[in-house]
Amino acid sequence: MHFRYLIKELYYRKRRTLTATLGLSIGIALLIIINALSMAYREAARMPLKEIGADITVQRNGDVPEELTGPVFACSAVTIRKQEVDKIRNLKGIQGFGQALLLWVFDPDRFSIVLGINPGDSTGPGVLRNHITEGRFLEKGRSEALVETAFARQFKISAGDMVSVSDKEYPVVGIVDASRTTKIAVASIYLPLREAQKIAAASKQVQKVSPFDPEDVNILFIKADQGATRDVAVAIKHILGKKSNVSTPDSFLKLLGNLFALSDKFSLAASLIAIIIAVLIVFKTMAGNVAERAKEIGVLKTVGWRNRNVVLQLFGESVLQCLVGGVLGLLIALVASFGLGFMEVSIPIPWEMSPTPHFLPGGGDPIFKTLQLPVQIPWKLASFAVLLSIFIGGITGGFLSRHISRIKPSEVLRYE
Amino acid sequence: MSKEAILEGMDLRKEYGTLCVVKGVSLTVEKGEFISIVGKSGSGKTTLLSLLSGLERSTNGRVILNGKDITAASEDELALFRRENVGFIFQSFNLIPTLSAWENVALPLFPVKMPEEKRRSRALDLLGQMEMEHRVEHLPSALSGGEKQRVAIARALINNPKIVFADEPTGNLDSKTGEAIMDILKNLHADNGMSLLMVTHDAELSKEADRTIRMQDGEVVS
Numbered sequence: 001m002h003f004r005y006l007i008k009e010l011y012y013r014k015r016r017t018l019t020a021t022l023g024l025s026i027g028i029a030l031l032i033i034i035n036a037l038s039m040a041y042r043e044a045a046r047m048p049l050k051e052i053g054a055d056i057t058v059q060r061n062g063d064v065p066e067e068l069t070g071p072v073f074a075c076s077a078v079t080i081r082k083q084e085v086d087k088i089r090n091l092k093g094i095q096g097f098g099q100a101l102l103l104w105v106f107d108p109d110r111f112s113i114v115l116g117i118n119p120g121d122s123t124g125p126g127v128l129r130n131h132i133t134e135g136r137f138l139e140k141g142r143s144e145a146l147v148e149t150a151f152a153r154q155f156k157i158s159a160g161d162m163v164s165v166s167d168k169e170y171p172v173v174g175i176v177d178a179s180r181t182t183k184i185a186v187a188s189i190y191l192p193l194r195e196a197q198k199i200a201a202a203s204k205q206v207q208k209v210s211p212f213d214p215e216d217v218n219i220l221f222i223k224a225d226q227g228a229t230r231d232v233a234v235a236i237k238h239i240l241g242k243k244s245n246v247s248t249p250d251s252f253l254k255l256l257g258n259l260f261a262l263s264d265k266f267s268l269a270a271s272l273i274a275i276i277i278a279v280l281i282v283f284k285t286m287a288g289n290v291a292e293r294a295k296e297i298g299v300l301k302t303v304g305w306r307n308r309n310v311v312l313q314l315f316g317e318s319v320l321q322c323l324v325g326g327v328l329g330l331l332i333a334l335v336a337s338f339g340l341g342f343m344e345v346s347i348p349i350p351w352e353m354s355p356t357p358h359f360l361p362g363g364g365d366p367i368f369k370t371l372q373l374p375v376q377i378p379w380k381l382a383s384f385a386v387l388l389s390i391f392i393g394g395i396t397g398g399f400l401s402r403h404i405s406r407i408k409p410s411e412v413l414r415y416e
Numbered sequence: 417m418s419k420e421a422i423l424e425g426m427d428l429r430k431e432y433g434t435l436c437v438v439k440g441v442s443l444t445v446e447k448g449e450f451i452s453i454v455g456k457s458g459s460g461k462t463t464l465l466s467l468l469s470g471l472e473r474s475t476n477g478r479v480i481l482n483g484k485d486i487t488a489a490s491e492d493e494l495a496l497f498r499r500e501n502v503g504f505i506f507q508s509f510n511l512i513p514t515l516s517a518w519e520n521v522a523l524p525l526f527p528v529k530m531p532e533e534k535r536r537s538r539a540l541d542l543l544g545q546m547e548m549e550h551r552v553e554h555l556p557s558a559l560s561g562g563e564k565q566r567v568a569i570a571r572a573l574i575n576n577p578k579i580v581f582a583d584e585p586t587g588n589l590d591s592k593t594g595e596a597i598m599d600i601l602k603n604l605h606a607d608n609g610m611s612l613l614m615v616t617h618d619a620e621l622s623k624e625a626d627r628t629i630r631m632q633d634g635e636v637v638s
Contacts (some may be wrong), residue, residue, distance in 0.1 A: 012513070301491075302471060302504055303498070304521055408472075410466045
């Protein structure tokens, strides 16, 4: 292969080179963008759970409380038994585990959402320890409370004050800004899980609707292996039965309803179409190239170029042209992904995961997690796209070489 | 094959389906000999040149070029053989439009492993002999017909061929430029002792050759 000749052919036959290169680059850019968008929506769908340090949340639907007095369970979060929790904890593919107890507490003077949490859990509301605005986070084994910023502002509560939950006083050790961090498991008051379990177990309203033992809970936060999330979700549903409500990134994707978010098959089909069109453009251009250069190829053979010399030369042209197309496509995709990164996406949070009762002001409003679409082009996707370009160049060059080998110098030079 | 022969064609016959273009032609070119083949359009002279140079396979007969029987050689063997022994000059020059004058001259050497500077040096030397030093970096599109043919002649000589095949080398040139090109060919033949086989339909040009072969309807008539 003669590199100078190769470069000059591509340079001086600008129209042909540009057609093939741009055609391929647009196809490659589309391939990258479609896949990057698909991944971005998937990543976005993980966010509501990711910010609470989990991949899966588990609740169980039950009956509506008969009376809204004292501590009650939301109908979307009733008892999950300790035995069930233990079974779930031992499922294959689980990396991290957190449990909590959500209560609506209708005290005579005010309503509060109480969430009992294990301060040591790294999965679940334990991650709130990074969002303390005043005082400190809960400590294990202590009977104390943490208050959410908005609730603290409304009732003028500061760290060091006392807060009353179901007739029991708890020292407020800190103020946490949870609502800006997460839309899931936001409460007014955070108590140690053990304290919340005692309150629930002692509540007649709770026991009437959903029998509860002091070691039971009503929300689970699970961190699972990346590839095992779906299997774990299925297994949990099997353990908890029909009334279970298992939220995964997939369930958020479905709520998003976006075409890119709907299925891998759409992305795959769109990518394939983009590539097929690009390949057809390259093939058509290169086939025209061979027809146009038949006489030139005849001259090369006449002056002593062997078949493989000619094939290698055209193969090199094809591969280089497609490589340039691939790199150009990658650059186009990088620019496009930068632009798409400014797009905002609002992920709806299912009502079951909203801790606020629908009958309270703002309780029935739809909740969205709004974030900028995290569009990124992973190096694996970028490398794949460029390698695919080279492969297309190779295939095209190989295909054309069959035609080239049939060209006889005497036939193309005869009719001058 | 005679001791002095560089090329020998024996009973060459070429058929395209039912059409017989060359009908049992035998021809010998001796070392240093300048032969012209004349005949009207369609008389089979270009086909005969293609058969003798190994560009085309005969239906029947044998070709011995520089002592080697090329009749049954493969396409690649023929290409290699042409590169080492044969030069070609065409009526329409057949230069590569994207390569400069010196690169066109060096074209037969591109597949040969050698330093680029050596190729360029050899090409520039030949272009100098053709008085084309001032046009070495020009593309064919920037050259006149006569200049293009000079480049084509230089290309034919890059591999020090034993024999040069010229097919109507002045066919696309005006008479003055044609004469100049003929002078170059005559000088090359006279100075280097190179064998030259030229196809032409111009009876005047054929007089420059040592020997003239006339063809008609695929046969040598004189």
